[in-house]
Amino acid sequence: MHSHKVLNVIGTVAILFLVFPLIFIIITSFGTGSTIEFPIKGFTFNWYLHILDQPDMISGLETSLLVSFIASAFGLLIGIPAVYAMFRGGIHHTAWFQMLFLSPTFLPEVVIGFSLYQGLIITLHWPMMISLIVGYFLLGFPFVIRLVGAGLNMMDPHMEEAAWISGCSRLKGFFKIVLPNIKSSIAAAFIFSFINSFNSIPVTLFLSGPGFNMLPTSILNYMQENYDPTISAISVILMLITTLIMMLINHFMGLNRLLK
Amino acid sequence: MAEVTIKNLELSYDKKHDVLSDLSMKVKNGELVSILGPSGCGKTTTLRIIAGLLKPDHGNILVDNHDIGRTPVYKRDFGMVFQSYALFPHLTVFSNVAFGLKMRHLSRHEIQNKVKQVLEITNLTNLAKRFPSELSGGQQQRVSLARAIVVNPRVLLMDEPLSNLDAKLRVEMREDIRSIQQKLHITTIFVTHDQQECFAISDHVAVMNHGKFEQIGTPQDIYYHPQTLFVAHFVGYENFFKVEKQIENNEYQVNHQVIHTDFDHSYEPKYLTIRPNEIDLHQHKNNQMNEFNGKVVNFSFLGGSYRYMIQTDLGLLQVDQNDKDKFDVNDSVYVSLNSQLVIPLLK
Numbered sequence: 354m355h356s357h358k359v360l361n362v363i364g365t366v367a368i369l370f371l372v373f374p375l376i377f378i379i380i381t382s383f384g385t386g387s388t389i390e391f392p393i394k395g396f397t398f399n400w401y402l403h404i405l406d407q408p409d410m411i412s413g414l415e416t417s418l419l420v421s422f423i424a425s426a427f428g429l430l431i432g433i434p435a436v437y438a439m440f441r442g443g444i445h446h447t448a449w450f451q452m453l454f455l456s457p458t459f460l461p462e463v464v465i466g467f468s469l470y471q472g473l474i475i476t477l478h479w480p481m482m483i484s485l486i487v488g489y490f491l492l493g494f495p496f497v498i499r500l501v502g503a504g505l506n507m508m509d510p511h512m513e514e515a516a517w518i519s520g521c522s523r524l525k526g527f528f529k530i531v532l533p534n535i536k537s538s539i540a541a542a543f544i545f546s547f548i549n550s551f552n553s554i555p556v557t558l559f560l561s562g563p564g565f566n567m568l569p570t571s572i573l574n575y576m577q578e579n580y581d582p583t584i585s586a587i588s589v590i591l592m593l594i595t596t597l598i599m600m601l602i603n604h605f606m607g608l609n610r611l612l613k
Numbered sequence: 614m615a616e617v618t619i620k621n622l623e624l625s626y627d628k629k630h631d632v633l634s635d636l637s638m639k640v641k642n643g644e645l646v647s648i649l650g651p652s653g654c655g656k657t658t659t660l661r662i663i664a665g666l667l668k669p670d671h672g673n674i675l676v677d678n679h680d681i682g683r684t685p686v687y688k689r690d691f692g693m694v695f696q697s698y699a700l701f702p703h704l705t706v707f708s709n710v711a712f713g714l715k716m717r718h719l720s721r722h723e724i725q726n727k728v729k730q731v732l733e734i735t736n737l738t739n740l741a742k743r744f745p746s747e748l749s750g751g752q753q754q755r756v757s758l759a760r761a762i763v764v765n766p767r768v769l770l771m772d773e774p775l776s777n778l779d780a781k782l783r784v785e786m787r788e789d790i791r792s793i794q795q796k797l798h799i800t801t802i803f804v805t806h807d808q809q810e811c812f813a814i815s816d817h818v819a820v821m822n823h824g825k826f827e828q829i830g831t832p833q834d835i836y837y838h839p840q841t842l843f844v845a846h847f848v849g850y851e852n853f854f855k856v857e858k859q860i861e862n863n864e865y866q867v868n869h870q871v872i873h874t875d876f877d878h879s880y881e882p883k884y885l886t887i888r889p890n891e892i893d894l895h896q897h898k899n900n901q902m903n904e905f906n907g908k909v910v911n912f913s914f915l916g917g918s919y920r921y922m923i924q925t926d927l928g929l930l931q932v933d934q935n936d937k938d939k940f941d942v943n944d945s946v947y948v949s950l951n952s953q954l955v956i957p958l959l960k
């Protein structure tokens with residue numbers, strides 16, 4: 354009973370810290386003042402409409418969503434087979450591979466951004482879009498390795514063997530037995546890598562530039578010139594997008610099973 | 614339904630220590646053969662090699678005299694029940710059982726019929742729509758069995774399928790397994806470390822120790838005529854006498870004493886042995902054959918009987934008695950070994 358109470362207190366404090374800034378932002382996005390203020394003096398939807406007048410932000414949002422999506426999808430496409438090979442392929446030096454795949458997590462994002470900028474854009478003259486996809490891929494990939502790896506680890510390896518013995522080839526078994534049983538890990542991996550790359554300011558700053566506009570850079574640019582509730586409004590929109598993605602994926606892939 | 618021959622299997626996981634060495638055995642059409650042995654002796658390894666999940670370093674697996682060494686797992690047409698059941702958690706009981714039939718591209722109608730039939734045999738009809746997470750251990754075990762037999766496998770492999778169940782259910786399930794196996798006439802290899810379980814359901818038993826078969830025979834053979842120290846110990850023999858020399862045809866010298874026996878004296882035994890409950894214990898000298906004087910060292914309750922440790926000229930003997938009132942620690946007693954119950958061990 355006692356530990357229950359402690360847990361409740363900690364939970365409440367944590368929620369307050371997490372939720373208050375969000376509530377603060379939501380409220381300020383409806384303020385009538387010309388700068389972000391709290392409490393607000395009047396109520397308006399204008400700042401949301403104002404976003405539509407910012408072509409930089411709109412196009413930034415579009416490309417950010419697109420690039421993050423492509424990078425995360427590539428992360429899954431390459432990451433899932435890689436993890437499977439690592440855990441089930443009878444490959445040696447698994448730990449070494451795992452270290453390699455997780456290494457982007459240990460590097461400051463600034464370093465990743467800068468080295469990709471130097472390597473891909475300056476030296477190889479790759480287009481920014483491709484370089485960004487590579488950068489975002491690197492940011493998301495460790496999540497795929499870790500989460501999908503955890504999912505595979507939780508799966509009874511005999512399950513797959515039972516499928517083979519029942520007359521199922523290895524490849525078919527992967528699709529019929531392995532994938533359905535790690536789909537919530539895959540969903541989680543997708544969400545984490547998507548959000549992590551979507552939110553990354555350092556990598557985005559290095560790999561985007563004039564003529565190629567991403568959301569974080571356009572928000573920063575806007576903020577330098579006008580500090581008004583449009584910033585709050587776009588933040589609220591982002592929260593809604595994130596929540597929506599989570600809900601969709603949860604609906605189709607059963608994320609709640611993973612969290613149980 | 615087929616005949617399985619295992620020939621000189623050898624395997625080492627680390628290329629240094631042999632896990633299996635020179636394993637050979639034959640399982641006849643429709644027979645249930647158990648592999649019995651203590652934990653870590655190589656039972657699962659053997660079964661995995663037969664299934665094709667593991668490649669042996671040497672040796673062959675023959676099914677109806679065809680070497681299947683190069684046949685991939687999924688083309689072997691086997692069924693297997695895993696210790697962990699390994700059901701597909703994302704599929705219903707029906708779909709779990711139907712899985713192998715779908716892989717064989719049977720028509721919808723045929724799949725329906727066969728699954729229904731097998732669910733009936735395994736007593737699962739009412740649970741067809743449930744998911745594995747909604748079943749008890751015993752029910753999961755039956756689904757696992759149903760999934761393995763529905764494809765009419767040439768060989769059924771079972772790796773300690775009952776070890777996760779409680780004692781009562783275990784007895785029930787083993788009877789079910791046996792009757793289904795006999796009804797469908799499936800050649801079956803059953804792995805267990807439970808002596809009673811394997812005696813109750815097997816046509817033949819292969820006793821395994823350290824990656825070798827110590828003895829293969831009927832349950833009665835194994836129980837009444839163990840041939841090695843290990844097997845004898847496994848089936849409840851406790852008193853082992855190292856033979857020093859053969860004195861006459863049926864007389865052997867043990868610890869400078871003589872033991873008379875009744876078995877065929879061409880055996881050349883390394884050891885003689887007798888069960889604790891087959892030694893007669895009494896207070897006064899009866900002048901019987903194989904009678905030795907001794908002293909009670911201690912005794913303990915075994916449930917149903919008492920086990921006495923008796924120090925004699927033969928060595929320390931273990932003797933079971935039904936009541937404890939008769940003798941006390943340090944009492945002088947006589948033991949006699951019925952010559953018909955003393956059996957020879959070859960190693």
Ligand SMILES: Nc1ncnc2c1ncn2[C@@H]1O[C@H](COP(=O)(O)OP(=O)(O)OP(=O)(O)O)[C@@H](O)[C@H]1O
Binds near residue numbers: 651653655656
């Ligand atoms: N994948 C593996 N790598 C290395 N050694 C292994 C592996 N699997 C089993 N072993 C070793 O091989 C030996 C035989 O193992 P096996 O699993 O066949 O035993 P078992 O008879 O099935 O035992 P149990 O009754 O405990 O299941 C054991 O000493 C075990 O430690």
Ligand SMILES: [Mg+2]
Binds near residue numbers: 656657658772
């Ligand atoms: Mg085992």
